[in-house]
Amino acid sequence: xxxxxxxxxxxxxxxxxxxxxxxxxxxxxxxxxxxxxxxxxxxxxxxxxxxxxxxxxxxxxxxxxxxxxxxxxxxxxxxxxxxxxxxxxxxxxxxxxxxxxxxxxxxxxxxxxxxxxxxxxxxxxxxxxxxxxxxxxxxxxxxxxxxxxxxxxxxxxxxxxxxxxxxxxxxxxxxxxxxxxxxxxxxxxxxxxxxxxxxxxxxxxxxxxxxxxxxxxxxxxxxxxxxxxxxxxxxxxxxxxxxxxxxxxxxxxxxxxxxxxxxxxxxxxxxxxxxxxxxxxxxxxxxxxxxxxxxxxxxxxxxxxxxxxxxxxxxxxxxxxxxxxx
Amino acid sequence: xxxxxxxxxxxxxxxxxxxxxxxxxxxxxxxxxxxxxxxxxxxxxxxxxxxxxxxxxxxxxxxxxxxxxxxxxxxxxxxxxxxxxxxxxxxxxxxxxxxxxxxxxxxxxxxxxxxxxxxxxxxxxxxxxxxxxxxxxxxxxxxxxxxxxxxxxxxxxxxxxxxxxxxxxxxxxxxxxxxxxxxxxxxxxxxxxxxxxxxxxxxxxxxxxxxxxxxxxxxxxxxxxxxxxxxxxxxxxxxxxxxxxxxxxxxxxxxxxxxxxxxxxxxxxxxxxxxxxxxxxxxxxxxxxxxxxxxxxxxxxxxxxxxxxxxxxxxxxxxxxxxxxxxxxxxxxxxxxxx
Amino acid sequence: xxxxxxxxxxxxxxxxxxxxxxxxxxxxxxxxxxxxxxxxxxxxxxxxxxxxxxxxxxxxxxxxxxxxxxxxxxxxxxxxxxxxxxxxxxxxxxxxxxxxxxxxxxxxxxxxxxxxxxxxxxxxxxxxxxxxxxxxxxxxxxxxxxxxxxxxxxxxxxxxxxxxxxxxxxxxxxxxxxxxxxxxxxxxxxxxxxxxxxxxxxxxxxxxxxxxxxxxxxxxxxxxxxxxxxxxxxxxxxxxxxxxxxxxxxxxxxxxxxxxxxxxxxxxxxxxxxxxxxxxxxxxxxxxxxxx
Ligand SMILES: Nc1ncnc2c1ncn2[C@@H]1O[C@H](COP(=O)(O)OP(=O)(O)OP(=O)(O)O)[C@@H](O)[C@H]1O
Ligand SMILES: Nc1ncnc2c1ncn2[C@@H]1O[C@H](COP(=O)(O)OP(=O)(O)OP(=O)(O)O)[C@@H](O)[C@H]1O
Ligand code: SF4
Ligand SMILES: [Mg+2]
Ligand SMILES: [Mg+2]
Numbered sequence: 001x002x003x004x005x006x007x008x009x010x011x012x013x014x015x016x017x018x019x020x021x022x023x024x025x026x027x028x029x030x031x032x033x034x035x036x037x038x039x040x041x042x043x044x045x046x047x048x049x050x051x052x053x054x055x056x057x058x059x060x061x062x063x064x065x066x067x068x069x070x071x072x073x074x075x076x077x078x079x080x081x082x083x084x085x086x087x088x089x090x091x092x093x094x095x096x097x098x099x100x101x102x103x104x105x106x107x108x109x110x111x112x113x114x115x116x117x118x119x120x121x122x123x124x125x126x127x128x129x130x131x132x133x134x135x136x137x138x139x140x141x142x143x144x145x146x147x148x149x150x151x152x153x154x155x156x157x158x159x160x161x162x163x164x165x166x167x168x169x170x171x172x173x174x175x176x177x178x179x180x181x182x183x184x185x186x187x188x189x190x191x192x193x194x195x196x197x198x199x200x201x202x203x204x205x206x207x208x209x210x211x212x213x214x215x216x217x218x219x220x221x222x223x224x225x226x227x228x229x230x231x232x233x234x235x236x237x238x239x240x241x242x243x244x245x246x247x248x249x250x251x252x253x254x255x256x257x258x259x260x261x262x263x264x265x266x267x268x269x270x271x272x273x274x275x276x277x278x279x280x281x282x283x284x285x286x287x288x289x290x291x292x293x294x295x296x297x298x299x300x301x302x303x304x305x306x307x308x309x310x311x312x313x314x315x316x317x318x319x320x321x322x323x324x325x326x
Numbered sequence: 327x328x329x330x331x332x333x334x335x336x337x338x339x340x341x342x343x344x345x346x347x348x349x350x351x352x353x354x355x356x357x358x359x360x361x362x363x364x365x366x367x368x369x370x371x372x373x374x375x376x377x378x379x380x381x382x383x384x385x386x387x388x389x390x391x392x393x394x395x396x397x398x399x400x401x402x403x404x405x406x407x408x409x410x411x412x413x414x415x416x417x418x419x420x421x422x423x424x425x426x427x428x429x430x431x432x433x434x435x436x437x438x439x440x441x442x443x444x445x446x447x448x449x450x451x452x453x454x455x456x457x458x459x460x461x462x463x464x465x466x467x468x469x470x471x472x473x474x475x476x477x478x479x480x481x482x483x484x485x486x487x488x489x490x491x492x493x494x495x496x497x498x499x500x501x502x503x504x505x506x507x508x509x510x511x512x513x514x515x516x517x518x519x520x521x522x523x524x525x526x527x528x529x530x531x532x533x534x535x536x537x538x539x540x541x542x543x544x545x546x547x548x549x550x551x552x553x554x555x556x557x558x559x560x561x562x563x564x565x566x567x568x569x570x571x572x573x574x575x576x577x578x579x580x581x582x583x584x585x586x587x588x589x590x591x592x593x594x595x596x597x598x599x600x601x602x603x604x605x606x607x608x609x610x611x612x613x614x615x616x617x618x619x620x621x622x623x624x625x626x627x628x629x630x631x632x633x634x635x636x637x638x639x640x641x642x643x644x645x646x647x648x649x650x651x652x653x654x655x656x657x658x659x660x661x662x663x664x665x
Numbered sequence: 666x667x668x669x670x671x672x673x674x675x676x677x678x679x680x681x682x683x684x685x686x687x688x689x690x691x692x693x694x695x696x697x698x699x700x701x702x703x704x705x706x707x708x709x710x711x712x713x714x715x716x717x718x719x720x721x722x723x724x725x726x727x728x729x730x731x732x733x734x735x736x737x738x739x740x741x742x743x744x745x746x747x748x749x750x751x752x753x754x755x756x757x758x759x760x761x762x763x764x765x766x767x768x769x770x771x772x773x774x775x776x777x778x779x780x781x782x783x784x785x786x787x788x789x790x791x792x793x794x795x796x797x798x799x800x801x802x803x804x805x806x807x808x809x810x811x812x813x814x815x816x817x818x819x820x821x822x823x824x825x826x827x828x829x830x831x832x833x834x835x836x837x838x839x840x841x842x843x844x845x846x847x848x849x850x851x852x853x854x855x856x857x858x859x860x861x862x863x864x865x866x867x868x869x870x871x872x873x874x875x876x877x878x879x880x881x882x883x884x885x886x887x888x889x890x891x892x893x894x895x896x897x898x899x900x901x902x903x904x905x906x907x908x909x910x911x912x913x914x915x916x917x918x919x920x921x922x923x924x925x926x927x928x929x930x931x932x933x934x935x936x937x938x939x940x941x942x943x944x945x946x947x948x949x950x951x952x953x954x955x956x957x
Contacts, residue, residue: 051515066844093850106841110863119859120849159603167845174849189370190542191619194586194599201596216515219545223588223597246590260520261590262545266568268591274524275517277471278485 005075006178006210007063008039012072014055014062018283030282032058034234035072037309038317040178045204045211047225047242049218049257051279055234056214060180063212064096065089076178094124097171101183103163107155113166114151117141120173136173143206144169144199161192168199172207180212185220197224218261222246227315230254233290234282236309240316250318253291289321297322331399332503332536333382333421334358338396338406340374340381343389349607351377353560354396356634359504364530364537366551366568368544370604374560375540379506382538383423384413400504419449422497424490426509432481432489438465439477442496449500464495467532469525487518494525498533505530508540523550544587548572556580559605559615562634566641576643578620578651614646622650671867674950681946687939695748702745711746711899713738722911722925732924734907738897740924744932746899751936754811754884755877758818763873765819766826767862773827774834775857785831792824797883804892811894814887818880829872833865840864867947875944878937885933904929 015029032055040046048056061067063074065081074081076096084092100106107116117137120126127133138148144165155163164184171179181200185193201224203209215221221228222242229239230253238251249255256273263270275294280286286293292302301321309319336356342349352374359365367375380386381393384405398405401420405413417423425431433441442461446452452460458477465473468491481489490510497505507526511519527550530537539550547554547568554571556564556579564577575581585598602619605611613631617623626646634644645651675681694701704710716729717737725732731740773784800817807813837843838861846856885902887893889909894900908925915921 051517061844064848066848090850090852093848096848098845098848100841100845102841106845108842108846108860108864111859119846119851123849123851123855161603170845170849189604190544191370191583191586191600192603194597195601197588198597198599218516219588219590222590223593256517258590260516262519262523262543262549263591264544264548264572264584264587264589265591266548266551266572268548272520272524274520278487278518279515 004042005039006042006077007212008073008075009063010037010073010075012036012059012062012074013070014058014067015070028283031234031285032282033062034282034285036231036234036236038229038236038239040210040212041226042177043204043208043210044226045213045224047221047228048212048214048231049216049221049228050231051216051257053279053282054231055282056216056231057182059231060098060182060212060214064093064098064180066098094174095176096178096180097174097176099164099167099171099179099181099184101186103160103167103187104155106167107163109155112152112154113141113146113158116155116166117169117173120170124174126174140169140173143172143203159192160188161195164188164196165199168196168203172203175207176209178210178212180214182214183216184213186215186217193220200224218258230257233279233285235290235319236317237291237320238316238318240318241314244314244316250312250316250323251291251320252295252297252322256296289319329360331358332361334397334399335378335382336397336399338378338381338398339394340377340386340391341394342391347608350560350610351391351607352381355555355557355560355562357555357562357565359536359538361503361536362530362534363552364539364550366547366554367538367540367557368542368547368554369557370542372604372607373557375542375557376508378557379423379508379538379540382506383417383421384408384410385417415449418445418497418502419500420502421504421506422500422502423506423508424493424497424510426512431493434481437478437480438484438492442477442492442499445496445499460499461495464499465492467498467529468492468495469521470495486514487521490514490518490522491525494522494529498529498535501533502535504536504538506538506540509542510539511546512541512543519546526550544583556583559607559610561615561644562642563616563644564642565634570641576637576641576648576651577645578622578647579616581651581655582619582621614644622647622654671947671950675943675946678946678950681943681950684939684942684946687935688943691748691752691936691939694745695752698745698749702739702742704746711750712897713743713746713899715739715897722908722922724922725924731928734904734925735910736907738904738907740904740928743899743904744901744928747901747904747929747932748936750811750894750898750900751881751884751933754815754818755881755940758815758822758880758884759873759876762819762823763826763869763876765823766828767830767866767869769823770827770830771834771857771861771865774831775838775853775861781831784827788824788827791821794821796821797886800883800887801890801892804887809892809895811884811898811900814884814893817887818883822876822880825876826869826872830865830869833868834861837861837864871944871947874940874947877940882933882937901929901933905933 012033013035014033015031017026018028018030019025020027036059050056058067062069069082114137117140118133121133121136127136137151141148146162146165155166185196188196197220204211213221213224225242227240228242228245230237230251232253238245238249238254245254246258249258256275259270259273273296277294280293288303288305289307292298295302299321307319307321307324309317311317312323335358337354338352339354340352342351355378357365369375382398382405386393393406396406439458439461442464443457446457446460462473462477465476470476470488470491484492511522514522526537541547551568553567555562556577558579564571564575564580571580575584582600586600588597600619605615605618611618613629614627617627620627632644632646634642636642637648699710705714715737716733716739720736722735723733729739729741731744734740769784773781799821803817803820804813807816843856843860846860884893885905888900888902889906891906894903905926908922911922911925
């Protein structure tokens with residue numbers, strides 16, 4: 001495999017101001033994404049996991065510039081996205097798309113399926129006339145497994161799984177190279193999830209797509225990803241090849257996360273590492289290593305110095321003092 | 327089994343009579359729970375898990391809901407025939423329940439302590455001071471740090487995991503014989519879910535109660551249950567002990583479900599998705615309700631609904647073609663061996 | 666729910682059907698006014714013909730079926746042609762002020778930040794002035810006349826729509842489908858027109874239909890207070906103002922001049938009621954949808 005980087009993120013930060021008082025002054029910041037760096041190779045799937053509120057969605061949206069980054073660098077196919085002006089950015093959006101978690105909120109309830117899927121074609125002038133547009137819409141709907149008989153219907157007439165297919169069709173319509181999928185199956189029925197996962201995998205093959213796949217379900221991430229990134233409280237704690245990450249997790253948080261997954265096999269007995277306490281607030285994250293108050297191996301240095309995020313060989317990145325001491 | 331049944335649900339059916347038609351949310355389910363065991367109830371959204379548990383608690387909104395037929399025998403009494411007054415005595419005392427969304431099931435204007443104390447004061451003969459002490463003890467038992475301080479806090483001051491602990495503390499405060507847990511960890515993160523499941527397991531041994539665990543997560547079910555009932559479209563389609571279910575599923579739906587989810591401990595290239603979607607409850611198909619999605623369905627399945635039957639000792643299945651599934655399994659095994 | 670579906674529901678709902686019937690009734694009167702009450706001078710049909718110069722109203726009779734008011738203005742004629750005035754004032758004032766409200770509310774919420782801050786402070790300033798007093802003052806400054814009344818009512822009548830629109834747009838703006846459109850590279854204009862407005866317009870329509878009635882009442886009050894339509898102009902408010910000196914009747918016969926107030930009063934009340942009925946029904950029909 002030639003490892004050509006499609007997307008490269010450097011020191012990306014996204015802080016949300018917390019406003020208070022009569023004058024709505026900024027009193028603090030939610031450090032939703034706080035200095036993360038990673039890359040995605042062409043044609044691969046990078047899974048991004050972490051607990052609720054750790055900043056996964058914020059990272060995804062900031063990369064697409066749906067949110068303005070506070071700091072950092074986003075290089076996509078050689079362009080620095082943060083330097084594009086509004087017009088250039090709109091043009092660039094053809095190359096990067098997003099699929100949302102909620103198949104109900106992400107489709108305009110007052111537009112027909114044909115209009116939802118046709119909108120990107122209209123925006124970018126991808127069809128010369130109405131007939132061509134219709135053909136293209138039909139083709140895309142067919143690709144995601146929806147028949148043309150649905151074109152005139154409104155989103156509420158569809159089941160969750162079908163709606164998610166419409167969302168995928170809309171993203172595909174501009175023929176992007178990168179798709180950020182923000183928990184695309186979390187809201188779906190168990191028996192429907194596999195349909196959408198399979199669809200995403202098929203499309204990846206057929207259209208040589210690159211995915212940033214955000215999820216909190218580690219089994220799903222393991223199934224679909226080539227590499228996996230683990231986030232905790234706005235920071236990346238570990239990024240590695242899937243097999244390496246699951247077989248040999250280096251960061252204590254990854255270890256406990258993996259051990260916490262309930263396994264669908266009653267004979268399987270895991271050595272569970274039960275973490276103490278809850279995830280702290282991203283407004284006032286713990287000093288040093290953000291994981292130290294919950295970490296079973298925390299040392300003195302952990303509460304004082306932030307561990308460096310670095311490569312521990314063959315692209316296995318992690319940020320933990322234990323590793324530095326080894 | 328010679329043990330006395332704690333609760334025996336026989337042919338329970340609960341319908342909702344809505345403007346658009348009758349929703350047969352639960353349509354003839356039978357199961358029993360023995361003292362001290364955990365019965366897992368698994369199924370997809372809308373299959374009737376919550377309605378089953380609410381029927382046991384007699385908390386079905388009526389109208390539009392109504393328990394149409396069936397018996398729920400608890401303590402030699404049929405709960406379907408109990409008055410609401412009798413039920414109030416049972417709820418929270420003999421049978422308690424915890425819900426998926428801990429925020430909406432706690433009252434935001436009362437402190438945590440007030441809410442636990444309320445349950446204790448209703449069902450036990452103690453004074454306020456003793457009740458408060460018992461509340462603090464309960465919070466300690468469910469692993470809430472600084473219970474003396476937390477007891478005076480309001481629900482919004484707690485995290486999701488803490489709230490669920492408070493719910494559990496409330497539910498267990500009167501030492502119930504049966505705890506019904508309706509997706510208690512669905513809204514929580516995995517690491518918090520692990521905490522709560524471990525807590526429930528520990529408390530079960532300590533209090534010696536039975537648990538009816540409702541979830542759609544096959545992983546959680548495998549982890550906590552002794553026996554499992556698989557529900558689909560208002561019916562139990564398979565009912566057996568947990569090891570048998572996972573090792574040897576006999577209903578095509580159970581089998582399909584297990585193949586359609588990614589398993590963390592083994593890799594497959596491609597998931598075997600179940601085609602189609604869950605049927606509309608207002609418009610269930612005739613015959614077996616799974617026939618629109620089942621790879622083995624025949625005309626018989628489309629006409630006559632199979633009853634749940636014991637096909638092996640303590641293994642009940644509702645399917646006309648258990649043999650076909652066995653053939654498919656054998657074929658699958660052969661192919662694997664070839665590789 | 667789509668427009669057709671809403672319409673069907675409106676027609677099914679008995680209350681709204683009643684409202685629609687009354688509105689239709691007024692529409693027919695307005696359209697056929699020249700036939701129902703032929704004007705004396707076709708050049709200026711809105712001036713009510715006078716049947717003499719006596720100040721005392723005369724009760725209904727064969728020639729003037731609703732009677733005549735102070736100074737012998739024909740009440741029937743005034744009511745019929747006043748319907749046109751009511752529609753004109755209502756539609757123009759509600760139309761323009763709703764448009765202004767929608768524009769300001771949408772831009773304010775969509776762009777946020779300083780734009781929002783400035784626009785909302787301006788809205789607050791306008792809101793802080795008592796509506797009727799401000800309208801009277803402005804009409805007085807601009808000069809008596811129906812057009813000036815309308816200008817005044819528009820000037821001080823757009824804020825509630827702007828507020829409503831702003832809160833609606835703020836809610837819709839964060840919806841994922843709006844984000845999806847942005848991610849597709851849609852322009853702001855396109856997002857506003859196709860995604861935001863399409864999903865926020867219903868409550869504003871309800872609000873506008875409710876305001877139809879109240880605007881006509883306010884315009885009438887201005888006429889009643891003498892800053893509205895010129896004397897003799899066919900306007901319901903003016904008709905009531907003609908009855909001002911006669912409402913109490915004469916000694917021993919309090920109801921002697923009932924017709925001077927009842928006919929225009931009924932007209933205004935029915936007009937206002939019909940729009941409210943339709944607005945209410947609208948809300949009931951759309952509410953379950955809004956709760957979903
Ligand atoms: N627009 C916003 N304004 C302020 N804070 C925000 C905003 N969006 C997100 N946050 C905060 O940023 C943090 C990260 O949120 P984010 O939605 O990225 O988490 P996530 O990892 O996607 O979680 P989930 O699994 O629940 O989707 C959270 O603490 C959240 O409250
Ligand atoms: N109050 C009600 N009125 C009408 N129908 C109802 C009502 N409550 C539940 N239902 C219907 O009964 C069926 C079963 O619902 P139930 O809540 O038991 O599902 P569930 O298995 O608990 O699903 P979930 O996993 O989503 O909680 C559904 O089709 C639902 O729409
Ligand atoms: S009865 Fe028929 S349709 Fe139903 S599960 Fe069995 S084989 Fe499938
Ligand atoms: Mg998210
Ligand atoms: Mg439920």
